[in-house]
């Protein structure tokens with residue numbers, strides 16, 4: 521058996537997520553190479569695996585690595601640059617001009633590294649990204665050892681990444697080819713939004729996504745204002761337009777979905793569209809509220825994303841599901857809506873299902889990839905422990921994430937990253953603060 525890495529993690533609790541609501545007390549997860557081979561009571565470990573290398577994680581809960589379903593990772597460098605504004609003003613007057621000025625490979629490299637560090641320290645092992653220079657995002661992620669689904673951006677206006685639609689497609693396909701076969705990296709088409717992408721581009725994406733068998737990651741119905749604009753420009757509401765373009769199916773990751781009526785919810789459910797809920801970004805920009813309780817009742821697969829750090833402003837999925845669960849209750853008037861176990865499913869198995877990766881990721885089961893985070897519940901803030909899943913959703917801080925493994929490789933140990941240089945990442949962020957902040961301040965004053 522030499523050459524095969526096999527080890528066990530023995531924890532006070534294992535929360536496999538599948539079946540939903542289950543907590544296994546004093547269990548061990550046995551990992552061989554990149555996979556989970558067995559989950560068993562710790563009392564049986566020695567007998568089944570004599571002499572196995574074991575790490576005891578007393579007071580910890582093990583759960584699947586968390587999956588952030590909507591990210592613009594490099595936007596960490598614009599965290600706090602422009603707050604408390606309407607989406608159109610925020611984008612047109614602040615974010616897009618700053619991106620025009622600063623975006624490039626170095627910016628995306630430094631911003632993504634900062635995001636990856638924040639993800640790992642928050643228990644996140646996979647993010648679904650949509651940003652320019654996806655080649656740089658993919659390379660940074662791959663070097664860190666974590667996973668990403670890298671969006672191939674398409675938008676009908678020029679940026680430093682691509683001058684025109686053909687160039688967006690050509691460069692996107694190059695990135696897809698370059699990272700094909702990498703275990704930790706997958707790709708998706710990432711058309712920006714119905715108001716910024718034309719019908720020809722959507723049809724091209726539809727055809728290519730099918731050929732390449734990749735998801736389509738799209739901002740859809742972020743605000744009610746999108747509907748009137750779409751009726752003016754296309755004579756159709758955005759959802760009806762997407763339906764006419766044959767885009768509504770299980771491949772679609774529809775992000776935001778705030779302006780939905782009951783008929784829309786029925787349409788979304790019937791076509792198997794995956795909804796990605798970004799509660800904190802929607803609240804901060806006052807974009808609207810996604811009717812999560814109704815979507816779940818209709819059988820829609822709902823997952824959760826942080827959105828970019830410029831509109832959230834943290835990349836904290838534990839915080840995000842707490843907001844999602846509370847908002848669903850308040851908005852529906854039903855305290856039973858989105859119970860803790862359902863909230864936890866949104867950042868694990870539902871997310872994996874949306875990406876078509878549920879056979880490998882999203883829960884702790886034998887045969888699945890060993891993407892695991894260990895959360896220390898022994899802190900006073902999470903005592904006493906009547907219910908582990910309740911604590912994870914309603915009381916635990918991401919600061920309690922202690923260790924993270926991706927594909928069986930340890931990436932975070934006692935909150936310290938093993939593949940990233942914290943000092944260098946923070947120093948790079950500070951240097952961008954001087955450049956971006958100074959320019960932005962003088963512009964705002966003028």
Ligand SMILES: [Zn+2]
Nearest residue numbers: 592739827828
């Ligand atoms: Zn977004």
